[in-house]
């Protein structure tokens with residue numbers, strides 16, 4: 417069962433980042449409250465990195481047993497290991513390096529070792545098959561000005577792929593050109609889907625997505641909750 421999206425609008429990007437950070441800490445602690453492992457899917461991008469830095473700097477972060485959080489990624493820029501543009505690199509720099517994580521529970525998408533993005537996608541699909549949860553607890557998504565989520569771009573064939581978990585993306589309109597991404601079925605395999613969106617340049621995409629228009633961001637829905645966590649600028653085209 418999926419429910420209607422919930423909008424939470426924040427004053428500005430800083431307020432958004434701090435609010436989402438506190439919400440994430442609470443959600444992970446709640447997911448652990450029955451003694452289990454919290455399953456989190458990270459996204460890339462500037463806005464997400466601000467959230468990660470706010471989590472790492474929050475006094476409340478002690479509420480989470482970070483050793484019992486499983487970290488996945490929704491997409492990755494297919495670049496060599498350690499490349500500063502990789503979502504993994506940015507996630508480690510902004511968040512993971514500040515936490516006492518269990519390295520075995522950190523699942524970055526493969527770096528470019530010359531194997532090709534298709535092989536990387538297949539390898540991550542295997543990892544999800546072997547170690548992934550039936551349902552993620554929280555799946556975070558940024559949204560592009562064109563309404564893309566993860567590395568699923570408007571008009572790209574990967575949007576229609578329903579029979580595999582992870583795909584390679586080439587000629588991405590957002591650099592770098594080659595990426596690896598969860599497919600839409602996986603973006604819907606979460607108790608909560610959180611869209612974290614800041615800035616006027618996203619306002620049209622947000623309005624289109626919430627009107628169930630023809631953008632990728634219109635499709636991911638949480639099984640329990642779908643949260644649109646916005647600043648006023650990103651919400652400025654909502655009627």
Ligand SMILES: O=C(O)[C@H](O)[C@@H](O)[C@H](O)[C@H](O)COP(=O)(O)O
Nearest residue numbers: 460461462463558559560565566
């Ligand atoms: O690899 C990436 O770039 C992301 O995963 C992508 O989906 C991102 O979340 C959006 O493009 C928003 O990015 P910004 O927050 O930088 O606008």
